Amino acid sequence: MEKNNESLHILRHSTSHILAQAVQSLFPQAKLAIGPSIENGFYYDFDLTDGHAFSEDDLVKIQDKMIEIVKQNLTFEQYLIEDVEVKISEFKSQGEIYKAELLEEHKNDNPTLYLTKDKSGNFLFNDLCAGPHVPNTTYIKAFKLLKVAGAYWRGDEKNKMLQRIYATAFWTKDDLKAHLDFLEEAEKRDHRKLGTQLDLFSIREEVGGGLVLWHPNLATVREEIENYWRCEHRKRGYQIVNTPHIAKSHLWDISGHTSHYRDNMYFIQDEDQEYVLKPMNCPFHILIYQANRYSYRSLPLRLAELGTVYRNERSGALAGLSRVKGFTQDDAHIFCTPEQLIDEINAIIDFVSDTLSMFGMTFDVELSTRPESYVGTIDNWDKAEEGLKKALDVKGMKYEINEGDGAFYGPKIDFKLKDAIGRTWQGATIQLDFNLPERFGIKYQDSDGQLKTPIMLHRVIFGSMERFMGILIEHYAGSFPTWLAPTQVCIVPISNEKHTDFAQKVYEKLNAEGIRVKLDDRSESMNYKIREALQDKKIPYVAVIGDKEIEANAVAIRARGKGQIGVFAIDEFIVKLAQEIKSKGHEVIG
RNA sequence: GCCGGUGUAGCUCAACGGUAGAGCAACGGUUUUGUAAACCGUAGGUUGUAGGUUCGAUUCCUAUCACCGGCUCCA
Numbered sequence A: 001m002e003k004n005n006e007s008l009h010i011l012r013h014s015t016s017h018i019l020a021q022a023v024q025s026l027f028p029q030a031k032l033a034i035g036p037s038i039e040n041g042f043y044y045d046f047d048l049t050d051g052h053a054f055s056e057d058d059l060v061k062i063q064d065k066m067i068e069i070v071k072q073n074l075t076f077e078q079y080l081i082e083d084v085e086v087k088i089s090e091f092k093s094q095g096e097i098y099k100a101e102l103l104e105e106h107k108n109d110n111p112t113l114y115l116t117k118d119k120s121g122n123f124l125f126n127d128l129c130a131g132p133h134v135p136n137t138t139y140i141k142a143f144k145l146l147k148v149a150g151a152y153w154r155g156d157e158k159n160k161m162l163q164r165i166y167a168t169a170f171w172t173k174d175d176l177k178a179h180l181d182f183l184e185e186a187e188k189r190d191h192r193k194l195g196t197q198l199d200l201f202s203i204r205e206e207v208g209g210g211l212v213l214w215h216p217n218l219a220t221v222r223e224e225i226e227n228y229w230r231c232e233h234r235k236r237g238y239q240i241v242n243t244p245h246i247a248k249s250h251l252w253d254i255s256g257h258t259s260h261y262r263d264n265m266y267f268i269q270d271e272d273q274e275y276v277l278k279p280m281n282c283p284f285h286i287l288i289y290q291a292n293r294y295s296y297r298s299l300p301l302r303l304a305e306l307g308t309v310y311r312n313e314r315s316g317a318l319a320g321l322s323r324v325k326g327f328t329q330d331d332a333h334i335f336c337t338p339e340q341l342i343d344e345i346n347a348i349i350d351f352v353s354d355t356l357s358m359f360g361m362t363f364d365v366e367l368s369t370r371p372e373s374y375v376g377t378i379d380n381w382d383k384a385e386e387g388l389k390k391a392l393d394v395k396g397m398k399y400e401i402n403e404g405d406g407a408f409y410g411p412k413i414d415f416k417l418k419d420a421i422g423r424t425w426q427g428a429t430i431q432l433d434f435n436l437p438e439r440f441g442i443k444y445q446d447s448d449g450q451l452k453t454p455i456m457l458h459r460v461i462f463g464s465m466e467r468f469m470g471i472l473i474e475h476y477a478g479s480f481p482t483w484l485a486p487t488q489v490c491i492v493p494i495s496n497e498k499h500t501d502f503a504q505k506v507y508e509k510l511n512a513e514g515i516r517v518k519l520d521d522r523s524e525s526m527n528y529k530i531r532e533a534l535q536d537k538k539i540p541y542v543a544v545i546g547d548k549e550i551e552a553n554a555v556a557i558r559a560r561g562k563g564q565i566g567v568f569a570i571d572e573f574i575v576k577l578a579q580e581i582k583s584k585g586h587e588v589i590g
Numbered sequence B: 001g002c003c004g005g006u007g008u009a010g011c012u013c014a015a016c017g018g019u020a021g022a023g024c025a026a027c028g029g030u031u032u033u034g035u036a037a038a039c040c041g042u043a044g045g046u047u048g049u050a051g052g053u054u055c056g057a058u059u060c061c062u063a064u065c066a067c068c069g070g071c072u073c074c075a
Helices: A005-026 A056-071 A084-093 A097-105 A173-189 A191-197 A216-235 A249-255 A282-290 A338-358 A378-395 A435-440 A465-475 A496-512 A526-536 A547-552 A570-582
Strands: A030-032 A041-048 A075-080 A112-117 A123-128 A142-152 A161-170 A246-248 A266-270 A273-277 A301-310 A326-336 A363-368 A400-402 A412-418 A424-433 A455-464 A489-493 A517-519 A541-545 A554-559 A563-569
Touching: A005 A030, A005 A041, A005 A056, A005 A112, A005 A123, A005 A161, A030 A097, A041 A142, A056 A142, A084 A097, A097 A123, A142 A173, A161 A173, A173 A191, A191 A465, A216 A301, A216 A455, A216 A465, A246 A249, A249 A273, A249 A282, A249 A435, A282 A301, A282 A326, A282 A435, A282 A455, A326 A338, A326 A465, A338 A378, A338 A412, A338 A424, A338 A455, A363 A378, A363 A424, A378 A412, A378 A424, A424 A435, A424 A465, A435 A455, A455 A465, A489 A496, A489 A526, A496 A517, A496 A541, A496 A547, A496 A570, A526 A541, A526 A554, A541 A547, A547 A554, A547 A563, A554 A570, A563 A570
Parallel strands: A363 A400, A489 A517, A489 A541
Antiparallel strands: A030 A041, A041 A161, A075 A112, A112 A123, A142 A161, A246 A273, A266 A273, A301 A326, A326 A455, A363 A412, A412 A424, A424 A455, A541 A554, A554 A563
16 A cells, blocks of 8 residues: 555544544443544544543543554455445444434445454444545554544534544654654644743733733734834725724614624623624724715725724634734725726735735635625625636635635635644635625716725735734744844843943944844843843844953854854944844844 | 633642642842853742532532633634
């Protein structure tokens, strides 16, 4: 059997059968649901009908049992189900209701069973499965059970919650070890850990889950990114606006939020007037549009805002900076004519792609279509979905279709960013909306003199500042490039007594140039300060100052992760540092 | 919201029925350093919160808040 990526899925799927066999042998009451291969591993869902919950200890026992089964050198054999109805009732009588349900669905697809058989030809276990599998268990050499989690049968929260065991398998022990090492490495990059370690942000119980306190360090990173964002928007023809945090409920009745987004909204009662804490910025931008008359010549109108919104999330959904209740969207709304639409969408795709590639990030694209709860006519929705598809096709971008995942007012193009652990997060999104302009009755005057309804695009590049920072922290593993680093240079005098005066002058000089610099004149050893600055605080540069440097009017530079890189005249260092900062991520010094 | 797990000093962890201990950080002192952890000392906690069981609770039980791994949902 050739050992490539495709066959790895087969190996994993086969290992999942062994997992099921082990579980049923240790827990005869366990009923089998499904056990597919997934990216980086596989899982199997079980219904432990007696309410027992798999523990860490159980995982060890199950893993041992699997090793025992594998050692028996069993063969996998396919078996065609001849009488489906008989097998369904057999499954039912065994209590295998999930298998029965699956077989019922696949009864016209020539369903097969896979059996594991020992050397004497005894069948030990069977599972409804289309296959294929590895020929026998000698192929299964390197696997590990990772974690237990709850999962709804068929992913529907109306169904029973099953217990899912996540695991992984590889062709060799070395491959397995490499993957486990990767997971460990990813854990170190977790933005929540780095957030504490680097004093970036905190989330306090007293404030509430999903509400972020930005510490000075992360606020600095954000400031740099926002400055870049503003500058880039002006270049690309956007105008920047600001809008309030609350508005009367009536505004959200017009937009449709009170009926389609209610569960996510916070309401504020003020005497007999009800207000809503804004979950989105769009209605405000529409009102700004309404303040003036527009013609086809003056469109597109591009309004951008770093708008802070609040959304009530289901309690289990919150996660670090990735999923919060209060967040700032780098939002924009573009009002345009149908003729301008494709160019506008393409310009946004370029904007997203330019921005993400500046950070060296990769992304996948998805097109999300009409959800169950929506406003507007099917005709408008079809037009909108076609428009987005056309724009993506013109760009030649590859994308997946995500049925029913659009916003309630329009379909969207989503850009999925990967975090350190390989989880994907929605970052940038472009949403095409024929509906809100109609609901608010906004118009423009076309070349034929007629008043027409403009098309509206909602879009974000970073998604939210919070989530993007989370991804950024993990992306850089906390070692921000110089332009973003909260502290860019740490000055370390070798002897406080002899060198601090000069170090102070260097500090003032760098500070006057707008460089984020710190002088470490604590009574600590030089080695300690260097280690703390470079390793713990992940500051890009340490400037060491001693007799020789004072003599030469210079600084000895040590760079994060690189060690000593040389002695620079102070002015030369400043020039190079400024170049590096300006380059936004490209290393100049060294 | 659901399933499972976890909340002990600023951080990382220990003790697990007999009223809490370490390392790092902090603070004080000594040291003044030539390139990734100098030395000594001090202080710091109603063990997330509220109830309950018990002679006695950080430890057991219940509720609640928060976090973690997932599911569902989403920027």
